[in-house]
Amino acid sequence: MPTSQATDIFRASLFKTEEFTITFELVPGRGSGGKRLDDILTFAEEARKDGRIKALSITDNPGGHPALAPTSLGIDIQSLGIEPLIHFSLKDKNRNMAESQLFECHRHGLLNLLVLSGDYPRYGFHGQAKPVFDLDSPQLLTLIERLRQTLSLEKMAPGGVMPLPAMDFLAGCVVSPFKTTKAEQVFQYAKLLTKVCAGAHFVISQLGFDMSKYQELLLFCRQNTITLPLLASVFIPSIKVAEIMGQGKVPGILFPESLVRRIRQEATSQDKGEEARLLRGARMVAGLKDMGYAGVHLGGNNLDFSKIAFLLDQAEHFTKTANLQELRQEVNFPTPSTWYLFPKSEQQDLPQRPSVLFRINQRVHDSTFRPEGLIFPLARAICLQADQNKQARSLYTFCEHLIKTLLFRCRMCGDCTLAESSYHCPQSGCPKRMINGPCGGSLHGFCEVYPQERLCFWVKVYQSNPPHHTGDLPNCPPLPPKDWSLQGTSSWLNYFAGRDHNKLDSEPK
Ligand code: SF4
Known part of the structure; x- marks a missing residue:
């Protein structure tokens, strides 16, 4: 220990x-x-x-x-x-x-x-x-x-x-x-x-x-x-790894085409471009330290320690002697059409307002499930009543399954987080079932698991309800893990009975 x-x-x-x-x-x-x-x-x-x-x-x-x-x-x-x-x-x-x-x-x-x-x-x-x-x-x-x-x-x-x-x-x-x-x-x-x-x-x-x-x-x-x-x-990639990454074959890695071309060119030298790649790494280290x-x-890959020692020696040398602003430019390989937060660039193809579907779903959700909502007292009373009886519970679960499968491709996890992801179901929409925001694997908006085929689930969430500010978004504390004993049960009943992540007070007031 x-x-x-x-x-x-x-x-x-x-x-x-x-x-x-x-x-x-x-x-x-x-x-x-x-x-x-x-x-x-x-x-x-x-x-x-x-x-x-x-x-x-x-x-x-x-x-x-x-x-x-x-x-x-x-x-x-x-x-x-x-x-x-x-x-x-x-x-x-x-x-x-x-x-x-x-x-x-x-x-x-x-x-x-x-x-x-x-x-x-x-x-x-x-x-x-x-x-x-x-x-x-x-x-x-x-x-x-x-x-x-x-x-x-x-x-x-x-x-x-x-x-x-x-x-x-x-x-x-x-x-x-x-x-x-x-x-x-x-x-x-x-x-x-x-x-x-x-x-x-x-x-x-x-x-x-x-x-x-x-x-x-x-x-x-x-x-x-x-x-x-x-x-x-x-x-510091080998040429082979640079080629693979350049083709977008490594999840979440954006490897610019301009750098792949540079590495190919360097590879024509006697050492197959190894020193050039290590020096680029050294310049990056010095530039990022200065930043x-x-x-x-x-x-x-293919790096023994002597190569890393060389890189670190060179980085120390650059830190002491180089113009670090210029040095950063030498190792800067941006990807065209990238969105930047500073200064903010706009992507015209993105919606600026919540979608109509989002607004309808939100209105129904808020009036039913928020304590201040119009239908909340009635919905709560019916649900708590139904929760007492096995047959009523089964009927309720059947109805919820039918409605939510048709509308949201719901998987009946029993602990609904639809409202936290703009009324898209992460259980069916995200291969990793991420409920607190995306993994790092997407590339150019597409899901790591279905590149060039399916948009990342969280891109769809964004498109349905574009946030005004990043600070509007984080779940703090994060949504807790699902309790899988609720799988297949009615999330509506679980919500009102205080069994889901909201842990609503189940006693009627
Ligand atoms: S949908 Fe997005 S968050 Fe989910 S696995 Fe794919 S890239 Fe990751």
Whole structure:
């Protein structure tokens, strides 16, 4: 069991304002050993000796493919004397498994976590794996925050009355400023506010190459008094990975065509463009440090530690000698038609007002389900009456199912959040069933799971009711996880009887 955080150089560095924190992302592949893992451990050993990298982050089944669990590699890395940062994604584990793995992490002293929804699960044993997404990232952050306090579990859980000792986790979250459409970007920032509200301790950006967008994220955080340490991702791709990312094949990654062309051109040199790619990374590090980031999160493929040491040496050199404004321009690769928050650009194709359908739905909803609504007292009295009788409950459930399936493609989860997503059902509309805002996987407005085919669910939400301000959007606190014991029951009855997330007082007044 962890006893002291004295050796946690990552935490110490992250919260020292004068320090620039550097982390590096490791990607364990499929399997439990072999050259790839040997190379990773060699990298970790050399990074520890060098001392500039303060944590090595370990991905959790990246791309939705099976790989060695990050906790396993985390234990090895920790034993080498360097701090692991465990990616904790939610695609493959339900809430109980998540809690169980948090206990496991704590047991092994793996206290630094990076919380993410995770990529949609892809192939595995005998085909595509079933996606879980029982919790989303704000909900997991909420659970971690409860574990950080002395947690006493729900009464129904075994041992529920027994308080657990506080677990000193440090939990980071991720945000992407690299969305090209306003609808995606506005919701990315709104979800960041939700994650901060849920207890995130630091923020790491998605990787990107548009310097104005890196700046935008900093400004957004300042404007919204987010004072958490903010790390910018700097990615050094091989030419092959650049080509793949350029084709939009990696969820949520916007890799500009102009940069793919540049990398192809550089690859004609004797070293296949390797030095040019490392120098670009070094310029980005120096430029982002100058911009005001608290650190950088490095990543890339085919990189042994000597290459990263070269990059860091060069970054230090640029910081001391280069004109950093000009340097930022040299590594700036914007994507045409991108929406920017500062200065605000408008996208003409987006609606400015709520749709007619939204307004009708809202009027019906508010008059029925808001305590001040016209029909509320009657609806409540009928529902509470019906709730007493098995046959009436069945009839009520049947009617609700019929109406809401036709109108909203409802899945009868029994805990309705239609009103929180502009009367679109996340249970049928979003493959990851995100109820607190989008995942980071969309690209050019399209869903990660159906690229170029289906708009991201949250883009549709935006289109139905465009918010006036990002601050109008975040759920704070986030909507809690669904109680799946309500699946198949009437959400109307559950609402009035105080069984759903609203926990309305069930006693008639
Ligand atoms: S609909 Fe949007 S939030 Fe849902 S999985 Fe697709 S990209 Fe992610």
